[in-house]
Amino acid sequence: MERTFLMVKPDGVQRGLIGEITARFEKKGFKLAGAKLMNISEDLAKEHYGEHKDRPFFGELVEFITSGPVFAMVWEGKDVIATARFMMGKTNPAEAAPGTIRGDYAVQVSNNIIHGSDSPESAVREIGLFFKEEELVAYEKSVAAWI
Numbered sequence: 001m002e003r004t005f006l007m008v009k010p011d012g013v014q015r016g017l018i019g020e021i022t023a024r025f026e027k028k029g030f031k032l033a034g035a036k037l038m039n040i041s042e043d044l045a046k047e048h049y050g051e052h053k054d055r056p057f058f059g060e061l062v063e064f065i066t067s068g069p070v071f072a073m074v075w076e077g078k079d080v081i082a083t084a085r086f087m088m089g090k091t092n093p094a095e096a097a098p099g100t101i102r103g104d105y106a107v108q109v110s111n112n113i114i115h116g117s118d119s120p121e122s123a124v125r126e127i128g129l130f131f132k133e134e135e136l137v138a139y140e141k142s143v144a145a146w147i
């Protein structure tokens, strides 16, 4: 079963959207494997967003993601990586469709509420950066056959 790393960013936590966002993935039928509220260190932020290190907004991005607690999660399910990205909406909230998380709750690209892994390789890398294996919980949900 596929796993992805999702994170409610500091703007989403401050705006009280943890429950709203988590509920969407629960109701969709995905399974939560781990979650925690945490502060991101500057080193972790730079590592997580390493692919953007040469972009002009990198400093702003690191400052933003370390500006307050984030809610880090691992979700499991069939095609969860691509489906979660679809549910998040486009990176720029101005282009994100209504009904998506960014389309419904965000205005600016710098404050776009949620992060989600964009490929299987990113998911493995990001889960490893944020979670120890023992923080992830393996269990069966009795409704699985109905999803």
Ligand code: IDP
Pocket: 057, 060, 061, 090, 091, 109, 110, 111, 112, 114, 115, 116, 118
């Ligand atoms: P993604 O989060 O949809 O995968 P990426 O292109 O990987 O999008 O960019 C990572 C994050 O960097 C975005 O979610 C957004 O918060 C931030 N970002 C992207 N472009 C800009 C920009 O032009 N200004 C400020 N922040 C940006």
